[in-house]
Amino acid sequence: MNPGSDKRHxxxxxxxxxxxxxxxxxxxxxISIGASIYKKNVEQTSENYAQRVSIAYITEKVRQSxxxxxxxxxxxxxxxxxxxxxxxxxxLYNTYIYSYDGYLMELFARAxxxxxxxxxxxxxxxxxxxxxxxxxxxxxxxxxxxxxxxEETVFISIHSK
Numbered sequence: 001m002n003p004g005s006d007k008r009h010x011x012x013x014x015x016x017x018x019x020x021x022x023x024x025x026x027x028x029x030x031i032s033i034g035a036s037i038y039k040k041n042v043e044q045t046s047e048n049y050a051q052r053v054s055i056a057y058i059t060e061k062v063r064q065s066x067x068x069x070x071x072x073x074x075x076x077x078x079x080x081x082x083x084x085x086x087x088x089x090x091x092l093y094n095t096y097i098y099s100y101d102g103y104l105m106e107l108f109a110r111a112x113x114x115x116x117x118x119x120x121x122x123x124x125x126x127x128x129x130x131x132x133x134x135x136x137x138x139x140x141x142x143x144x145x146x147x148x149x150x151e152e153t154v155f156i157s158i159h160s161k
Contacts, residue, residue: 051152054104054125054144058082058132059156061097062140068160073134077118082132082142085111096121099130102147 065071065084074083082097092111099105100118107121128145135141140156 047146047148047150051144051146051150054127054130055142055152055154057104057124058097058130058142058144059154061095062156062158065095066158066160070160071140071158073132073140080132082140097130097132099127102126102128104130104144 061084062071062082065086067086070085072083072085073080075081076096077098077100079098084095084097086093086095094109094111096107096109097104098107098118098121100121103123104125104127105118105121106124107116107118109116126147128147128149130142130144132140132142135155138158140158141153142156143151143153145151
């Protein structure tokens with residue numbers, strides 16, 4: 001036996017391999033926990049997005065069109081429809097906000113047209129249903145139901161008379 005020779009044992013190699021495996025398992029655990037937290041945040045954000053955007057869209061459209069008598073509710077396509085009326089180059093036009101086939105729809109058409117179809121509108125957002133009613137002269141109640149069944153109701157004040 002040479003006292004100056006380097007003696008290596010199998011336990012040294014096994015210890016280093018075990019240490020590397022422990023580091024690898026720890027890293028994978030942290031990554032998987034982070035991914036699950038991220039996934040939950042994305043799901044919650046997506047759910048809130050649809051509700052907030054649909055209500056914000058309807059509220060903003062009412063506020064944009066809030067001129068004397070230009071915002072009203074009308075029955076059309078078998079349900080209540082939010083209508084915004086405006087004059088463009090001397091002609092009267094209506095913008096209709098309604099739900100059809102799982103979407104919030106918007107349709108811009110001349111006010112004197114009586115024959116048009118709900119599918120001709122532009123799809124705005126995916127949702128289950130949209131209902132609007134005029135609760136009094138200056139107040140609208142809009143209710144949006146999402147695909148998951150959650151409902152959001154907002155009361156919108158009409159400032160013009």
